[in-house]
Amino acid sequence: MAQNISICNFCDLSGEVKWKCVNCDLILCEECKTIKHSKFKGSEYHTIIEFNRLGTKEATNAKRKLDLQRILCSSHIEETCILYCQECKIPICLSCILETHSGHKAVKIEFVYDDQYTALEKFRDAVELDLSQSAEIRRSIYERKQRDLIIYTTIKEKIMERENEMKDSVTAQAANLIQELDEIYLSDDQFITKEEDQMKKYEKDLNLKKSEVDKALNTCQAISVLKTIGKIDFKMPEKKFNELPKEQIAIFTELDPEVRINLQILKVERLVDLTEVYDTGEQIISNMKTLQNGAYMMMNDEDNTIKQFVFRDGKCEFMKSLGLAVLDLTVTMEGNILASVYDSEVIYNITDSGKENFKSIVSPRKVRGVHIFGNHTLYVGFIDSINIEGGIAIFDLKNSEYQEFKIDTDKNVPERITSDKNGDICVIQSESIYTWNGMIVSYEISPSLGQVKWMYKGHVGINKVKHFSPSDIVITSAGLVLTVDNYSNIIHVLSMNGCFLTFIGAREGVFSPMSLNMDKEGQLQIGSNKTKGESAKIYIAKFIQ
Template sequence: MADKISNAAAQMPQLCHMCEENTDIKFKCLDCAFLLCSRCRKLHEKVRTKYVHQIIDLRDKRAISKDSKSIRIHQVRCEFHEDENYIMCCQECQQLVCATCILTMHQKHEMGDMKIIISTKVSKLKQYQEIIDTTILPNISRNYARCDDLMEFHTKRTDIAKTGIHDWKTYLINAVTKLLDQQAELFYEQIDKNMDEIKQNILPERSELDDMKRNINKIRSEIERAINSHDLSQMINLESSIELLLKKVYAQKKKERTNYFEFSQRELKILKLGDLTLKPVFELQCTQSFDTRLSCIDKMASYKHEELLVRNLELKNLCLLKIAHDQIIEIHKWNIDVKDITALQTGEIIVILVDKTDLRLLTKKQHLTSTIISDCTEVFFDTAPQIPTALHTTRENNVIISTVETGRDWLPMDEPCKVEIIVITAEREVISRFIFDKDLFCFPNKITSIGTDICIADSISDYSGRLVTLDNKGKVKWTYGDNETNSVIIADMVSTPLYNVVLLDPCQSVLQALDSKGAFLNTWRLLDFNVTNPYAMTISTDDKILIGCGHTGNNLHVLEFRE
């Protein structure tokens, strides 16, 4: 046997894994799979690991059998000691070390096999690689496409605004020019008419004065001749003519004072092109519609990427669906009747069961099985004596719960009741609890959140409702829909990443968008998207609005919004 080993060593010379210089290999560490020379054996025993080094002589058959399975890794020179290669990995410092590193900088540190460490690192890097390929890069691509879409949208909107200004300016110039021409013509007519009246008033008088002047000049000439001639009879006749003429002169009446037009310029203080108003970008378009083969979807909650939880109202069960390209795949189904559902970011599903005061948990282990689960027994949180009505998981992975007093299902909706709003962590620790003792809410049936604010859909009656928003202290910040001008029935609602709230009104079959202060932004008719009989709504992990409907056929619609 020793001859065989010697022949094998002669054919493939082995170097000591520690010093990598000596070919006189006599020992092997079974735990580290290191071949060692006599000098390095003692050094290797001093290397600290989580196990005790089992160093045996190479003549041991165990070493030969195990050595046949050993795999050498690519040798890398130490960055601190250029003449040596890395041989192990320091567990405490998480870095590769050579023999000199072990003796100088990593004494008494626990060492690990490079092969095992590298294999672990490779596995972890492959996991990161998978996350990058399946999640990060697709998200970047989606966000990049969204940025391109927004740039194209704003470029078009800029061109539309500028074209509108130019067209309106041209229209106003033409309209103003026409208006001014009309006003000028009217002024000209009024001035000309006044001038005609002045002529009718002045010209006859001037003609009369001309005649009188001629007659006076004629009489004056006759007076001069009469004086020179000393003709008495001529003087007497002339005197009579002069007295008659003077009577006419004295009898002449003065005309009324004439009026004239004076034009004054007016500054353009009223005339404006218009107003520029900044409007938030909030557009919706339906990109996909699916036939889920469910008879009625009335509850929804986003789960993982392209997966969602839905309740089938008619069959009273809960389904986990996956959107795969252009079809819907049913992954799992639970035969349980739930009042509301939500999911933690860790994958656990939380449900409210009918007539129960506690929230129940469907763990990963449960919903990853292929069998149908008929019940969920693990309690997530107990709200007794209050009855839970609605659930919501925030973007910070906290859970918000609304509760009402016992027996509320049999009281008129228009009467306030005792309501508790509870905020807990995913680890079930209570962050805050707000109690409203018949002074605010009638029946909270839906919850969402905007940052630290809590938005609660409160049913006032079967045909009216409102949205109440609380701050992180439980104080009312604003309400919407609590008067006749903006009354709304809220079947479901979601909040968007940019702090907008979208409400689903099933009676009017519309979506309404509000900003974070409760100001109205926009309305969309769902019939314009071929969405009929809408019941439920949720927002996916990639920020798309999903709407479920109460009929068969295409009853799940994907709406993408630009904001």
């Protein structure tokens, strides 16, 4: 008969039941559980469990322990098994130990059960741990496959795009060559055909005259000669043809085609993993900086705006926007935003309403890259278009001291500046103000002002086809130098000595990078350019330990 779970099975009165005795299989109220049930002989060995714990591990173990006491002997069906034969590995009763299992080593079944239960629990824990680790490894494998597929698909698309470009280029070139050949041929052919017609007419006239003369001279009659008097015009036909033009010889030279498709396979370690990707709706994200209030700022070179933004609820939210065309930005410890603008000797302080003068360099020099180090050191890159030279100016904002040094390289336009923890700097130096083609140069500031520590002009494999074109640069707390290669769409990672270590790009899921920034948590922020059908993105990446 089914038990009425709403009434105590012991007193059949109380409806406030919340206990169950596993051994008695009774539903109990509080009073019966505490007073009446406890009077049963052996009740102290019973297991009583609350209703809300009936499906738990504890309840299952209690039921299994009770079932252990009820295992019937397979040889003596009226007896229960209280022993375990370790030689035969089966439960046995007392009669078995006197008969078929006489002389066998046997122990209490509870001991064997407890040991085996503990061993099974440990093994299950080990299996579950391995499964969780396996799931993590499988997830990593899946992510690797996805990254490899993205890289493969991206490179394949670029190869096919290049193939189509080459086809179109060859088709267009062939059409131009045929047109050029047609023009050469038709021009001469028309003139020569005209001359040919004139020559045919001249020959026809001559042949007519010759025919008349032959007719008179080919007969033996003298009268034939006399009859030609007054009939044959001895005047030669007019020569209306001209000298043929100088012969033009068109030669077809079959050269090896210039195949500009380059595939480089670099076996290098991954440095970062992406944690977030934000769609911005912008055309380009350049010159990202961290502000003191926890927000960030960036430039959009397409519409000449400076924008302030935050990351909130999984989205990139823009808070402020200022229409202003600037070259470079830096943020002071006090929260001032300093900027350089095109063709100016002034460093400006950017406010909500616009810009105001902050510092100036000596004219005709023009400001390029700007960077603040610590509390009061301002580095300013400048060019002198008249004397065709570049340099770095150093302002001590606390003591109003000033230093500078010139750049003695062919790529002398200092577009971006960053500093390491010692105050030494790395500078992006381009060929001119019209191109990103350039290099990275590390300079010592103290004690040897302007001493070159190292130069990096790109990777021999990566930049075999496309020039090294650094557009932004940061230095991590570990001293790694990261720089965006604009034309190759990857980020070069260099050691503190300027040696190439690895790269960040499509394999990590980063496409068309443009700018770099380190946030206060030490994470890398990567601003991108727009790609086909998608707006610019901001990638957040953590460094792999």
